Amino acid sequence: MTFVLFDFSFYLCPKEIHGMKLxxxxxxIMSSKYGKALKEKDAKPLxxxxxxxxxxxxxxxxxxxxxxxxxxxxxMSWLVPxxxxxxxxxxxxxxxxxxxxxxxxxxxxKGRPLINSIMVRPERxxxxxxxxxxxxADFVALLWGPEGMPRDENERGALCSEIVHKAMSExxxxxxxxxVDPIQTPVNVQxxxxxxxxxxxxxxxxxxxxxxxxxxxxxxxxxxPEHLRSILNxxxxxxxxxxxxxxxxxxxxxxxxxxxARGERPDIEALVLKVEGGETLDTASLSKDEAAxxxxxxxxxxxxxxxxxWLEV
Amino acid sequence: MTFQPSKQVYSGKIREITLGAGERxxxxxxxxxxxxxxxxxxxxxxxxxxxxxxxxxxxxxWSEAAKAxxxxxxxxxxxxxxxxxxxxxAEIIVVQTKSSDPNGDDKPASxxxxxxxxxxxxxxxxxxxxxxxxxxxDTEVMREVAEKCSDxxxxxxxxxxxxxxxxxxxxxxxxxxxxxxxPIDVNLAKxxxxxxxxxxxxxxxxxxxxxTGGLGYGLExxxxxxxxxxxxxxxxxxxxxxxxxxxxxxNEVWKSKEANLSVEEAPHLGDSSQRxxxxxxxxxxxxxxxxxxxxxLRHPDTVKLVKDYIQKMQ
Numbered sequence: 001m002t003f004v005l006f007d008f009s010f011y012l013c014p015k016e017i018h019g020m021k022l023x024x025x026x027x028x029i030m031s032s033k034y035g036k037a038l039k040e041k042d043a044k045p046l047x048x049x050x051x052x053x054x055x056x057x058x059x060x061x062x063x064x065x066x067x068x069x070x071x072x073x074x075x076m077s078w079l080v081p082x083x084x085x086x087x088x089x090x091x092x093x094x095x096x097x098x099x100x101x102x103x104x105x106x107x108x109x110k111g112r113p114l115i116n117s118i119m120v121r122p123e124r125x126x127x128x129x130x131x132x133x134x135x136x137a138d139f140v141a142l143l144w145g146p147e148g149m150p151r152d153e154n155e156r157g158a159l160c161s162e163i164v165h166k167a168m169s170e171x172x173x174x175x176x177x178x179x180v181d182p183i184q185t186p187v188n189v190q191x192x193x194x195x196x197x198x199x200x201x202x203x204x205x206x207x208x209x210x211x212x213x214x215x216x217x218x219x220x221x222x223x224x225p226e227h228l229r230s231i232l233n234x235x236x237x238x239x240x241x242x243x244x245x246x247x248x249x250x251x252x253x254x255x256x257x258x259x260x261a262r263g264e265r266p267d268i269e270a271l272v273l274k275v276e277g278g279e280t281l282d283t284a285s286l287s288k289d290e291a292a293x294x295x296x297x298x299x300x301x302x303x304x305x306x307x308x309x310w311l312e313v
Numbered sequence: 314m315t316f317q318p319s320k321q322v323y324s325g326k327i328r329e330i331t332l333g334a335g336e337r338x339x340x341x342x343x344x345x346x347x348x349x350x351x352x353x354x355x356x357x358x359x360x361x362x363x364x365x366x367x368x369x370x371x372x373x374x375w376s377e378a379a380k381a382x383x384x385x386x387x388x389x390x391x392x393x394x395x396x397x398x399x400x401x402x403a404e405i406i407v408v409q410t411k412s413s414d415p416n417g418d419d420k421p422a423s424x425x426x427x428x429x430x431x432x433x434x435x436x437x438x439x440x441x442x443x444x445x446x447x448x449x450x451d452t453e454v455m456r457e458v459a460e461k462c463s464d465x466x467x468x469x470x471x472x473x474x475x476x477x478x479x480x481x482x483x484x485x486x487x488x489x490x491x492x493x494x495x496p497i498d499v500n501l502a503k504x505x506x507x508x509x510x511x512x513x514x515x516x517x518x519x520x521x522x523x524x525t526g527g528l529g530y531g532l533e534x535x536x537x538x539x540x541x542x543x544x545x546x547x548x549x550x551x552x553x554x555x556x557x558x559x560x561x562x563x564n565e566v567w568k569s570k571e572a573n574l575s576v577e578e579a580p581h582l583g584d585s586s587q588r589x590x591x592x593x594x595x596x597x598x599x600x601x602x603x604x605x606x607x608x609x610l611r612h613p614d615t616v617k618l619v620k621d622y623i624q625k626m627q
Contacts, residue, residue, distance in 0.1 A: 189500070303549075304551065305503055305541075305545045305554070306500045306503075307500055307503040308504045309507045309511075312507070313507055313552075313553065
């Protein structure tokens with residue numbers, strides 16, 4: 001049995017076997033608890049959360065302050081040192097507010113900051129690529145173009161080439177500073193876009209050699225019932241990891257997910273990748289847990305149509 | 314080498330559902346392929362054309378073009394229904410319980426259901442009862458309708474996520490057909506059918522209403538969702554979506570501004586006596602192509618056009 005498992009997982013990961021890097025997403029203006037703390041500049045709950053991110057083994061903490069209008073600059077200047085008072089992790093500056101990003105970069109003294117994100121729109125690239133270069137920061141290249149979300153893998157490829165080319169040739173930014181984000185969509189409304197992301201990931205290293213990649217993973221389960229989000233996130237991360245995804249923005253409290261993302265669950269991987277490879281599996285002969293992973297892989301891959309009760313049918 | 318047209322491989326089949334009971338029973342669905350694909354699949358029953366009847370006089374709301382064919386009967390739903398069947402060839406009658414609308418006349422459930430019963434007794438074709446999509450009011454009305462029409466196997470619509478337990482239970486109790494209605498979303502259509510089956514409603518008693526958008530008002534969304542339902546049902550063996558589809562066309566098309574503007578108001582939009590009919594016919598034909606098994610129409614000229622189309626497509 002050990003032999004079979006070992007042999008199989010080796011076969012399934014022909015590329016470099018890697019544990020993904022994780023960006024914790026919970027410090028978010030949309031959260032009732034932490035949103036309130038951000039608005040009131042109440043450091044304690046935010047610092048406690050930062051420590052929890054570190055304990056969960058996150059590689060970055062995402063600081064999502066929203067667009068934050070006029071107060072963004074001041075908020076980010078305050079927040080970065082507050083978080084760095086208690087943890088040494090690098091921070092992802094998550095806002096569309098250019099001034100807030102600049103303020104965050106200035107205040108960021110521990111490790112290399114991550115700008116989250118720069119869209120593939122001329123005005124965003126012109127404003128933020130020089131900032132990324134000047135601070136030698138990492139940045140998320142969000143494949144969101146002038147016409148919104150790309151419709152398929154080819155549009156993703158075109159947007160990816162555009163921003164990577166511009167960053168490297170016009171600004172001399174190294175490919176390993178660029179985290180391309182092909183945009184994760186929810187399985188319950190945009191399953192076909194998930195296929196397009198996977199197709200894009202197959203081409204990614206040819207389009208942008210040396211560049212890194214990331215997604216906002218939790219969006220795959222944005223909409224489905226709360227208690228079923230983790231299994232969707234886990235299966236999605238298996239598929240993305242299989243196609244070489246470097247990192248993901250994730251729920252820092254979902255330990256099961258972290259184990260899968262780090263490659264510590266070859267059993268789940270094997271099941272999901274069997275479905276992906278087109279093997280027909282009889283769910284009746286599997287354990288309840290195994291069947292759940294198989295059914296989830298089927299809805300994510302579009303073999304069966306998603307419904308909120310997908311695990312029961 | 315001779316030309317070989319590519320053939321779609323089908324692995325599923327739309328269930329046959331019986332509307333109405335006894336002599337008026339009519340079967341819909343039963344297809345093992347996409348709409349009108351008789352060259353590669355079996356079409357057990359052609360699509361059916363239903364006509365709508367309001368349970369209140371619609372004179373104030375309707376344009377001249379819509380009123381003209383029914384001038385003598387608009388005040389009498391039973392006579393109106395008879396006219397649809399006898400003169401205009403309706404295969405199914407749909408009673409729109411507009412008078413129950415809490416934002417309108419707000420007639421009590423007992424009165425509304427009496428009118429439904431009268432209409433149902435006046436014709437010898439299956440009856441669909443279409444509510445106002447207000448969960449509380451539809452629940453009240455449909456409970457009484459279910460009881461008063463207990464031997465007729467009517468179809469009750471719309472049954473939505475917010476009232477499926479109440480109305481579904483009434484249908485279950487009196488052996489009526491549930492029209493499972495979801496807001497232009499294939500995943501939600503599937504989910505509601507799962508919930509209905511969990512409640513005990515048999516798959517032989519479910520028809521899908523994916524919500525109709527008329528021409529210019531979301532027709533393409535409805536088309537895509539119907540198409541997706543058909544693909545899942547016929548090529549992905551999606552057991553929960555192998556139900557016939559009904560589309561409430563007339564009601565949607567005729568409430569649009571464009572269907573009702575007079576020539577004076579909109580000289581660039583052409584003949585107002587024809588415009589609504591053409592909009593209705595285009596919407597109906599599109600949805601038949603997408604996979605609708607029943608289209609509900611308002612105007613007899615549309616009925617003629619659409620029936621002629623169905624005939625030619627066979």
